[in-house]
Amino acid sequence: MSESASRPMKFPYTFTAKIAQFPLKYYVENQWIWRYWMIGIAVSLPVFYKIHKLANSPENVSKWAEIRRKEAAEHH
Template identity: 60%
Template sequence: MSDRRMKFPYTFSAKIAQFPLRFYLKNQWVWRYYFISLVACSPVFIAISRLANSPANKAKWAEMKRKELAEHHH
């Protein structure tokens, strides 16, 4: 970053360049707990995704949709 800063950063890139990200990461609890919760919740989300996308569940879902479609056509 150069020494000549804009008095008001009116371009998007100037706003990004002058944003005090380090200050926010250091002084706000939300950022710290966001990353901790992301790590803590990832195994749960992965397990749910694997269960939802399993071949048995996909077959069950297709059968339910087939029955639903058959009811609407009669």
């Protein structure tokens, strides 16, 4: 393998090269929005999981199936 293959491009022309050279570590360490975004995702995931479990419980699914059945019967 030649040395030129390991050198970064002066200007990354391709999308993959732009992603490879993006200084993500710098932004995560020096900008507040990245940290709060990650903290927000970590805090909200359990809440969304709980809502998902409640919305898709067998009792709730059967309740909404009955509501839809009644609405369909009214329209015919």
